[in-house]
Amino acid sequence: MKENKKLGQGITSFQVLVSYYFIAIAVSFGLLRLPGVHQPGIEVSLVDTLFTAVSAVSVTGLTVFDVSATYTGFGLFILLLILQLGAIGIMSLGTFVWILVGKKIGMRERQLIMIDNNQINIAGVVHLIQEIVKILFVIEAFGALILSIHFKRYFETWEESIIHGIFTSISATTNGGFDITGMSLQPFHLDYFVQFVTMVLIVLGAIGFPVLIEVKTFLLRKMPGFRFSLFTKITTTTYGLLFIVGTLGILIVEAFHSFKGMRWHEALFSAMYHSVSTRSAGLTTYDVTTFSEASNIFMSVLMFIGASPSSVGGGIRTTTFAIAILFLISFANGREEVQIFGRGIHLTDVFRSFVIICVALFMVLIATMILHITEPHATTTQIIFEITSAFGTCGMSLGITNDLSIVGKIVVMILMFIGRVGLISFLYTLGGKSKKLPYRYPKERVIIG
Numbered sequence: 001m002k003e004n005k006k007l008g009q010g011i012t013s014f015q016v017l018v019s020y021y022f023i024a025i026a027v028s029f030g031l032l033r034l035p036g037v038h039q040p041g042i043e044v045s046l047v048d049t050l051f052t053a054v055s056a057v058s059v060t061g062l063t064v065f066d067v068s069a070t071y072t073g074f075g076l077f078i079l080l081l082i083l084q085l086g087a088i089g090i091m092s093l094g095t096f097v098w099i100l101v102g103k104k105i106g107m108r109e110r111q112l113i114m115i116d117n118n119q120i121n122i123a124g125v126v127h128l129i130q131e132i133v134k135i136l137f138v139i140e141a142f143g144a145l146i147l148s149i150h151f152k153r154y155f156e157t158w159e160e161s162i163i164h165g166i167f168t169s170i171s172a173t174t175n176g177g178f179d180i181t182g183m184s185l186q187p188f189h190l191d192y193f194v195q196f197v198t199m200v201l202i203v204l205g206a207i208g209f210p211v212l213i214e215v216k217t218f219l220l221r222k223m224p225g226f227r228f229s230l231f232t233k234i235t236t237t238t239y240g241l242l243f244i245v246g247t248l249g250i251l252i253v254e255a256f257h258s259f260k261g262m263r264w265h266e267a268l269f270s271a272m273y274h275s276v277s278t279r280s281a282g283l284t285t286y287d288v289t290t291f292s293e294a295s296n297i298f299m300s301v302l303m304f305i306g307a308s309p310s311s312v313g314g315g316i317r318t319t320t321f322a323i324a325i326l327f328l329i330s331f332a333n334g335r336e337e338v339q340i341f342g343r344g345i346h347l348t349d350v351f352r353s354f355v356i357i358c359v360a361l362f363m364v365l366i367a368t369m370i371l372h373i374t375e376p377h378a379t380t381t382q383i384i385f386e387i388t389s390a391f392g393t394c395g396m397s398l399g400i401t402n403d404l405s406i407v408g409k410i411v412v413m414i415l416m417f418i419g420r421v422g423l424i425s426f427l428y429t430l431g432g433k434s435k436k437l438p439y440r441y442p443k444e445r446v447i448i449g
Helices: 013-029 044-057 075-089 091-102 108-117 127-149 160-171 192-206 209-220 232-255 264-277 293-305 319-334 348-374 379-390 406-421 423-431
Strands: none
Touching: 013 044, 013 075, 013 406, 013 423, 044 075, 044 406, 075 127, 075 160, 091 348, 108 379, 127 192, 127 209, 192 264, 209 232, 232 293, 232 319, 232 406, 293 379, 319 348, 348 379, 348 406, 348 423, 379 406, 406 423
């Protein structure tokens, strides 16, 4: 089936999906403007409300104000609902509701689900959504229970412990990056249990739902002779390598800078946590503004890569990065086909990977130039960090988010939005319907390099 099959009067499925996300942002904006959402005496401008709505729907976590000091309990509840909507996906959540009310899922809805979850085939997408929702809620529930019990040592009442436990669990699992401490997870810098639990939640949210479903199938022994897919093998391998490289890179560089004088385990957990968080989470246990410029640039690269496809994260995605690296290795060795784990990679996927990387780099370049003009107070490192954090739907910042101009906020919002819907969907939305040419020109070789 063609990906851009018409769903109406010349509107492609990609354009419909992106329209749904615009609607989700509009609804979220309205919810965040409801009476009782803000603390007494707190006024939030329309632009800042829109910025927060986009940040929540894209599960990024960049904010222009202190969430805990701005929103009431009702406001925080609304924010969590929006985070869930953004993490599960518009079509996924809608499909789950349709299933609950007994609505038949038609071919149009199935195609939109396929695109929203970066799936290649339309078969089995409804079952996929059911599994995604179940797995996500189970992970969040266990995380909330464990953290709520543990947080009792920090808070006087169970109510406070439970509120912080639920919010932290959902924020970590959805890779939302929002916090209600006012300092992210920095108050738990020496609490390795909190760090470990939230790291696990972050990984489970960013590794990709198809991976979790395959792991569940393997552990429950539901299918005799079950084999992990190539997608799962590439995703988990790339994710693991990025975690190791990220940890070592931050640890080595900061050992001579902000980690100097730290105990080895304190430095190790700080490096590990921020390596995991750069996948897409944005939660921090240490003030990243004290990191060296080398670490900030390195973390910008990690955020640019982002999380895995069909996950809650953004960026170019881990598989895109992996296929590009595999192609470069194959090309350097004179091989015409990209191969790994006993399988060959489709040339179409190789082309898509390089298109995504090139377009993403171009976007980062243009955004950097614009913010250099509109934000003269910010350094190049701060701007690149902010931009890659937005595109990777990460949410980390070097402290310039609060001071962004209106134009700067618009640029960041656009990057957060594209990071959530995915570059492929965004490009197909702009391109519209594809048309097959009735002819082909003769091919000719061109000198390259």
